Amino acid sequence: MTxxxxxxxxxxxxxxxxxxxxxxxxxxxxxxxxxxxxxxxELPAVGTELTAGAIVGEIESTKSVGELYAPMVGTVTEINDAVVDDPSLVNAEPFEGGWLIKISIADGAADALLDRDAYVALTEG
Structure with missing residues (x-):
């Protein structure tokens, strides 16, 4: 468990x-x-160069369509084919089997992102 x-x-x-x-x-x-x-x-192809903030994929549900954004600059190294084949994994295992992509990043690239407490505050506010 993550x-x-x-x-x-x-x-x-x-x-x-x-x-x-x-x-x-x-x-x-x-x-x-x-x-x-x-x-x-829908996920980007392996090898895709990502620009921070750019739309890189799409997640469609019975309620709506949402976009997947690149959180930082990087290159797609792997996509989760299991999620493409069985999208319900996103709901069933969002932090485990429902991961979407892997990207190579530079050291320190994630420093500006939120920690758990800041994210919880965002969703409760």
Whole structure:
């Protein structure tokens, strides 16, 4: 089980787990709950160069369509094919099997992101 206190978060309700210059990115349980049942996920191709803040994918649910934003500059190194094949993983396991992409990042790139307390304050405010 992922320790939610070790993750970084964005104001767009994405989480990041960072290890050895690679960020694994998904959407939070809060975002998954607000979206409702996820039925379609579109992700960028491996090798895609990401610009911070740019739209890089789409998450479609029974309620709405949401965008996936690049939280920082990086290059897509892996996508979660399991989520593309079974989008319900985003709802069922948002912090585990429901991750979306992995990107290579520069040291310190995540320093400006939110910690767990700041993210909780954002969702409660």
């Amino acid at each position: 320790d939610l206190n070790t993750l970084k978060y964005t104001e767009e309700h994405e989480w990041l787990s960072i290890s050895d210059g690679v960020a694994t990115i998904g959407i939070t349980d809060y975002a998954a709950d607000k979206l409702g049942d996820v039925v379609f996920v």
